[in-house]
Amino acid sequence: MxxxxxxxxxxxxxxxxxxxxxxxxxxxxxxxxxxxxxxxxxxxxxxxxxxxxxxxxxxxxxxxxxxxxxxxxxxxxxxxxxxxxxxxxxxxxxxxxxxxxxxxxxxxxxxxxxxRVFATGGLGGVHREWTVTQDESADLGLLARTRITVVCAGVKSILDVPATLQRLETLGVAVAGYGTDRFPGFYLTDSGHPVDWTLRTPEEVAEVMRAQNALRAPESALIVANPVPEDEQLDPELHARVLAEALEACAREGITGQAVTPFLLDHLVRHTDGASLRANLAAVRGNVRLAARIAAAWTRA
CATH class of the missing domain: 3.40.1790.10 (Indigoidine synthase domain)
Structure with missing residues (x-):
């Protein structure tokens, strides 16, 4: 099949x-x-x-x-x-x-x-107001039971980042910053939250992957959080202002459930004159290149 x-x-x-x-x-x-x-x-x-x-x-x-x-x-x-x-x-x-x-x-x-290696932009995660909506991306549960290394730029900044990091810890999913001790925020180099582990080379990532196998650890993922370069990120002040406006518009228009994420992302693209999309693509490009280098280091084992 x-x-x-x-x-x-x-x-x-x-x-x-x-x-x-x-x-x-x-x-x-x-x-x-x-x-x-x-x-x-x-x-x-x-x-x-x-x-x-x-x-x-x-x-x-x-x-x-x-x-x-x-x-x-x-x-x-x-x-x-x-x-x-x-x-x-x-x-x-x-x-x-x-x-x-x-x-x-x-x-x-x-x-x-x-x-063993997968590159993407940003992960899904725990949504804002989770205590009311119980809205959480299926990404997290799947990664808790799938042995794969995911190179990403953190989680989408429209989400509840600290709650997502807490959820990943609860699920036993390993998270490491690549060249940073800060968790990236998709469009932003720094989400404002730390990570416990930092990996600095593709070879170090491959060593962790080999250790996962050697320990016969549960079949969970390794998240390599690779920040978008600072000179290519969305301006943090613009991001904060437009995201606040997007959240207000979302509440005002009664947008709920699966419609929330595309609504917020579209609002960010339109009200940053496409700057959020450019930051998104910069992050994806960097993640793809890094993932290829990690895959090469993995196969050299």
Whole structure:
């Protein structure tokens, strides 16, 4: 049922570095035709670091690990491409649906294919006012039981960052800052919260991955929190002001549930004149490059 591309399959068999990439950013995160341009750019960035990209999506009910250009074009341009978390995968497979994979679905399918390193932008997490809404991303629970290394720029800054860090601790998911003792805030280099561990080279990350195996630890993820460069982050004062306005607009318009995140992110893009999107892409590019270097260090073991 899992369709692994020939390139990815051969790379895994030869123990060459492979990096999993999600497809939600292609189908739902960017406007056309920029979405396809970015998808190709990210795959090219992985290749330039000497690794093989494995963009993941579900097409006609078949989970694909590694897409060719025609399949990438389909994800980018086809109407009706669904957004699939890991809970949606059995439904999509059984119904023959096509969809782009979120963090949780990408991590699960990558792990099933034998890929150990995954690059994304920012994780989902605990939403603001959790005590009222009980709204928490499925990313966290899935990462608590999936052995994969996720390179990300922290969690989306629209979320409750300290609550998310606490939840990750409770779930037993290891978190380390890459070259920093501060937890990044997606658009921001520093969310304002510390991390307990700092890793400074791809080789150090690979050593932690090997230690996870050697200890026969529970099958949980390693989160490598890689901050967006300070000169490419969204201006913190602009971020704080626009996010406060977005939260007020969300409450005023009665936006709830799954509609909250896309509403807030869209508000940030529109009211920062696209600066939040530029920071997002800068973070993703940096994460992809780092993930490829970590994958290379992992395969050298």
């Amino acid at each position: 899992l369709v692994v591309s020939e390139e990815v399959r051969e790379a895994l068999a030869a123990r060459r570095p492979v990096v999993a990439l999600e497809s939600t950013i292609i189908a739902h995160g960017l406007p056309r035709p920029r979405n396809l341009q970015v998808a190709l750019e990210l795959e090219d960035a992985v290749r330039r670091e000497g690794a093989v990209p494995a963009t993941i999506a579900v097409l006609d009910g078949h989970p694909h690990v590694g897409l060719d250009k025609q399949q990438l074009e389909r994800v980018a341009n086809e109407e009706g491409i669904r957004k699939l978390g890991h809970r949606d995968l059995p439904l999509a497979v059984a119904s023959g649906a096509s969809g782009a994979t979120t963090v949780s679905a990408t991590a699960l399918l990558a792990a099933l294919a034998g890929i």
